[in-house]
Amino acid sequence: MMNALTELLTTRTVPVFNASMAGAAGPDLASAVSGGGGVGMLGVPSAPDLDGLTSAAERLQRERAVWGAGFLSFALDADITPLQRVLDHEPSVVALGFGHSDAAVTAVRKSPAVLLAQVGNIAELESAIDAGVDGIIVRGAEAGGHGRNEISTLTFLQIAVERTSIPLLAAGGITTARGLAAVIAGGAIAAWVGTRFTVASESQFPDAAKQRVLDARDGDTVYTRVFDIAQRAAWPPHYGGRALSNSFSDTWHGREHELETTVRSSPSMADDMLSARREGRFDVGPIYSGEGSALVTRVESAEAILADLGRYRDYLHAAR
Structure with missing residues (x-):
């Protein structure tokens, strides 16, 4: 129809x-x-x-x-x-x-x-x-x-x-x-x-983010809230994000409550996450990408x- x-x-x-x-x-x-x-x-x-x-x-x-x-x-x-x-x-x-x-x-x-x-x-x-x-x-x-x-x-x-x-x-x-x-x-x-x-x-x-997607292999993504927590983003907690794993997610994924406490006591962490995205420091900033990245x-x-x-x-x- x-x-x-x-x-x-x-x-x-x-x-x-x-x-x-x-x-x-x-x-x-x-x-x-x-x-x-x-x-x-x-x-x-x-x-x-x-x-x-x-x-x-x-x-x-x-x-x-x-x-x-x-x-x-x-x-x-x-x-x-x-x-x-x-x-x-x-x-x-x-x-x-x-x-x-x-x-x-x-x-x-x-x-x-x-x-x-x-x-x-x-x-x-x-x-x-x-x-x-x-x-x-x-x-x-x-x-x-x-x-x-x-x-x-x-x-x-x-x-x-x-x-x-x-x-x-x-x-x-x-x-x-x-x-x-x-x-x-x-x-x-x-x-x-x-x-x-x-x-x-x-x-x-940015080109650096594209290259990271191209370099991704199976298992290189993580579904997590840590990037949102660090940025103090307004996303409801039931909407996490799938992104390429990086040093930041490796450090904090699974430690979300501790990260929330850290961000409250250290506002500079949020500033650093935002600047990392602008500056292309993708060991810290997120690149949102799905499991299909392994095929790109x-x-x-x-x-x-x-x-x-x-x-x-x-x-x-x-x-x-």
């Missing part, structure tokens, strides 16, 4: 969205993904530069890109202005996740944008179903960045397929054409791909990544 999301995807050549990763998914990446046949997404942090966000949205609107933006619902409950700025520029898609905001859902529903909800466990899945969104991003624990760590992508996708007829996007560990074929065969209509696009030539990741081997353009992922059809045909 067609709905707003499936109709949008009929205009695309590859059923792939770049994940809305703040710090990686800026207008260059969103534009390139759209131009390559996918859906380009902007990542919007909890407290974005509104002028920069407006400029990015204006550019994508001017280019007539197929684009959208992803928001943190818990942040929109405090200030809905960033969403309103984006909606003023006619995005194709808005993705909401990390909590539920009635105000944000209402605002998107008043626009022509496709409404997606990102979910990380069964309770969030049921909430998205009840909200009647256009599509649900089923995010597994393999995924990089913030989210829950409760269920793997393929298991979660199978559960979701049984529970709803709302179109599903799979997220977490989808890095290759074979991975895309697997989730399409499993019932998803598209994939939400993050880690592979962090090393796209158009990604906002080179920097490529978004267009080349999409062309490679588009080979998923060959694997689907072979399986038949």
